[in-house]
Amino acid sequence: MKLAFLINVQKDACHLRDLVSSLPVDAEYYIHVDSSRDLRHFTRLLNGDNVHFLTRRVRMFAGGLNEVSAQMLLIREALSGEADYLVAIDGLDYPLWSNNRIKECFAGLDGRQLLAGVAMPGMGRVAYKYTDFQLFNDHAWASGSFKGKARKLARLVLSGSHIHKTLRIHCPLKTYTLYKGGTSWAVSRELGSLILREWDENSHLRKYFSTSYRPVETFVPTVALNSSFASKCMLVNGKDYDEMSLMPITYFNGRRASKILTEDDFQAVCDSDKMFFRQVVSDYSDGLKSMIDAKRKG
Numbered sequence: 678m679k680l681a682f683l684i685n686v687q688k689d690a691c692h693l694r695d696l697v698s699s700l701p702v703d704a705e706y707y708i709h710v711d712s713s714r715d716l717r718h719f720t721r722l723l724n725g726d727n728v729h730f731l732t733r734r735v736r737m738f739a740g741g742l743n744e745v746s747a748q749m750l751l752i753r754e755a756l757s758g759e760a761d762y763l764v765a766i767d768g769l770d771y772p773l774w775s776n777n778r779i780k781e782c783f784a785g786l787d788g789r790q791l792l793a794g795v796a797m798p799g800m801g802r803v804a805y806k807y808t809d810f811q812l813f814n815d816h817a818w819a820s821g822s823f824k825g826k827a828r829k830l831a832r833l834v835l836s837g838s839h840i841h842k843t844l845r846i847h848c849p850l851k852t853y854t855l856y857k858g859g860t861s862w863a864v865s866r867e868l869g870s871l872i873l874r875e876w877d878e879n880s881h882l883r884k885y886f887s888t889s890y891r892p893v894e895t896f897v898p899t900v901a902l903n904s905s906f907a908s909k910c911m912l913v914n915g916k917d918y919d920e921m922s923l924m925p926i927t928y929f930n931g932r933r934a935s936k937i938l939t940e941d942d943f944q945a946v947c948d949s950d951k952m953f954f955r956q957v958v959s960d961y962s963d964g965l966k967s968m969i970d971a972k973r974k975g
């Protein structure tokens with residue numbers, strides 16, 4: 678079973694080195710570094726025949742389609758290799774499971790996908806933000822600038838005019854239901870190929886997501902759960918779903934997703950029993966990483 682880890686990175690080269698060093702040596706690592714960052718800060722700390730830094734990079738803005746573009750660049754590079762499963766993680770993740778347990782998990786999946794999603798139609802208020810047009814998300818316009826104000830005004834005009842996005846995407850050959858998922862998942866090579874093909878060839882789908890709320894959480898789950906692979910994915914039901922259920926392989930602090938994890942979070946991380954945990958940074962999280970390393974070796 679060959680694994681490819683797809684890692685999206687914006688900062689902390691030291692932690693990226695620790696992350697890759699902690700994972701199986703026989704896996705392949707495909708790394709996209711935000712184009713606004715100096716790639717040399719990362720390549721001088723991490724190298725190897727199985728470490729592949731993408732030369733084609735995009736600048737990522739939170740909530741923009743470029744975050745999906747980065748995912749697709751990673752999938753494309755990984756498919757050039759021989760991986761059986763593509764594992765999408767973040768540069769601030771760290772493994773909780775031992776490498777043997779990780780490899781045993783994937784060896785036993787038998788085509789199942791570690792990808793979850795919840796259908797947005799019928800979700801009521803939960804889905805409201807997905808019906809608003811998110812215009813010009815891939816631009817670094819300050820909120821107080823002329824362009825930033827114009828963007829806000831355009832969105833308000835559309836919303837005030839009751840012009841909304843549908844939660845079903847009508848393309849020439851197929852209608853898709855919008856699904857929300859997470860930013861970490863693991864998919865088979867075959868599903869990865871389908872996702873990339875939809876991105877490359879389905880211009881209607883890309884246009885829809887170009888003005889969507891957080892497409893990085895919706896594009897991949899929408900493609901997967903509207904395909905023949907849906908029965909192999911994890912369908913989440915109910916308006917009161919737990920956000921953690923949409924991240925089947927990664928733990929994060931549900932109350933404060935941006936909270937940097939420290940030794941105080943050790944028990945919560947262990948209790949989650951997820952493959953990875955998120956928001957781990959150099960220095961602040963070093964104590965926690967040491968505790969987890971000891972547990973992984975135990």
